[in-house]
Amino acid sequence: MPTYVAFLRAINLGRNRTFRKDAIKAATEAAGGTDVETYINTGNVRLTHPARSVAKVRAALEEAYAAEAGFDVPTIVFTTRDLAALTARAEEVHAGHDGEIGNHYVTLYASAPSAAAVAEVQALEHAEETVVVEGRAAHVLLGGDIHTSKLLSSRQFNALGQGTARTIKVLRTVTEKWC
Structure with missing residues (x-):
């Protein structure tokens, strides 16, 4: 199974x-x-x-x-298998922004957000806040706190759909334990 x-x-x-x-x-x-x-x-x-x-x-x-x-x-x-690939990609995204971020969250979706929603959210520019959306995951890299993030509270981010967020640390641990 x-x-x-x-x-x-x-x-x-x-x-x-x-x-x-x-x-x-x-x-x-x-x-x-x-x-x-x-x-x-x-x-x-x-x-x-x-x-x-x-x-x-x-x-x-x-x-x-x-x-x-x-x-x-x-x-x-x-x-x-898909979770292991997603976590490996999260590590690549994280490494590409090393030193710039304090927090890395990955919002997971049941289905991939629309191309239009992805383009809109990735066009946002907020200091110390970056989003990379690929497939069913949105990697959110924050220099500050999740609760004060302009990106996460934006209309554009919400347009990606209903998801659930985990820290990269949780994804690493779950992947190491179960994948």
């Missing part, structure tokens, strides 16, 4: 939208996942699944997560 890594969006942010690791594991198994592992409490899940497409795995997980959590849990799914 293929192995996948799922990234859950907007869970465990304060008292609302709580979805703990044990409940995530149970819901993942209810969706047909086996060999389930989680990493930290922000919604990083490794699983094997009989479905042969990311879209089918995503649909099964989102249905099971909503049933277990009591709210919708948007989920971004990658094969381990």
